[in-house]
Amino acid sequence: MLSKSRISLLQSLQQKKFRKQHGVFLVEGYKSVIEFVNSAYQIEAIYYSPASGSKLSKLLHNKNTAEVSLTILEKISSLKTAPDVVAVVKIPDWDNLKPVSLKNKFSLALDGVQDPGNMGTIIRTADWYGIQDIICSEDTVDVYNPKVVQATMGSLSRINLRYTDLASVLTDAQMPVYGALLNGENIYSTTFASEGLVVMGNEGNGLRPEITRLVTEAITIPRVGEAESLNVAIATAIFCSEISRNKLAGNK
């Protein structure tokens, strides 16, 4: 059994303020929980439904697991249908972790992406394409938001993240900074360097002027039809795809 106060703490994790205060976030659902258990993230506790006990035998070796009723899972879950397992996972202290080098690879830089679904999809897509690092401006949506965690489908467990002053990172990067801009080079005829940063902007406003100024390679995804713009997760995916294609072509 979980105490009332513990339940209300877990419920409060749907809000960023309380995630920050308690230093933990929720991961919901069997597949995602397994991915976090097998990652560098620290698991504080795992709660599972009576029905899922046998399926979770692997997890049960962990000291901090407890069987709870489905009613309790429903209370603490952010999902419409309660998952059969949730994990309480520690938010890494990215600021004090040794920053990963961005050399010799491509990383994403996000300038104020706001929609949790977009953010989650960007993380999942980055993970598919082998991009390991995402640098976020301070006002980018919190990746430990339950909707983001859900949309990453476990990929969040494998990506290095940093919330920071994006302009400083871009200024100090000493590598190409690719940005999706109007009137840039056609992405389909661009030869990407062997390392770089891809900067993507906010859903409504795109890149801030101070970030746009730091873009060294303005790139355009050519429009054939009529839509005014592409969704930011889609545009990010097309950059990841083209970079991947370039690399595969280069290795031939």
Added chain:
Amino acid sequence: MLSKSRISLLQSLQQKKFRKQHGVFLVEGYKSVIEFVNSAYQIEAIYYSPASGSKLSKLLHNKNTAEVSLTILEKISSLKTAPDVVAVVKIPDWDNLKPVSLKNKFSLALDGVQDPGNMGTIIRTADWYGIQDIICSEDTVDVYNPKVVQATMGSLSRINLRYTDLASVLTDAQMPVYGALLNGENIYSTTFASEGLVVMGNEGNGLRPEITRLVTEAITIPRVGEAESLNVAIATAIFCSEISRNKLAGNK
């Protein structure tokens, strides 16, 4: 002023059953409304807030407009923040419209896509890449769902749609049917034909076996990293991007 019964009819349009019964759906927000006004869709009515009257002068020539209070807009809107204008738009009778030919172009075929956000993003992406036709299996999410309409950002007004027996369409197509499958040809070394259908499957289950059997060109988006799969809207976008790239390269 709108009558109580009119307001409750408009509210009911958030459910597919009532959209079908009344033959109309809601388009919310200035930009999307303008796109529908300028499209082949028939507008039944437009309701706008007192504050937006001047901005809407172009629309005011239309006979069926009415100024309503913000409270009423809040009541009929599906959005958290009520838009300053909503349009009631007639659902086209696609079944009795002359079906568009799929010859000499690429079209999308969706086999049970369920998430409204994904569906909307697919429509918006198709519109960006100049794809005009989307054929949906009967169990694909309704495109007139308010969340889909919202996510298309107006692109819904320009795309031809058909809900039908997808297997029959693919059987009769007499053109390549490209499907995202494991162990297919690498998409980055695929030369696409000059016409074809791209079939994308359900979020959880992918393509149904009976649809998979009708795929003539199995294509794989190569994975570099660790994510188990790509989001369906992302995978669709990468197909659209590669087809577009192929065409641009062919035209050189």
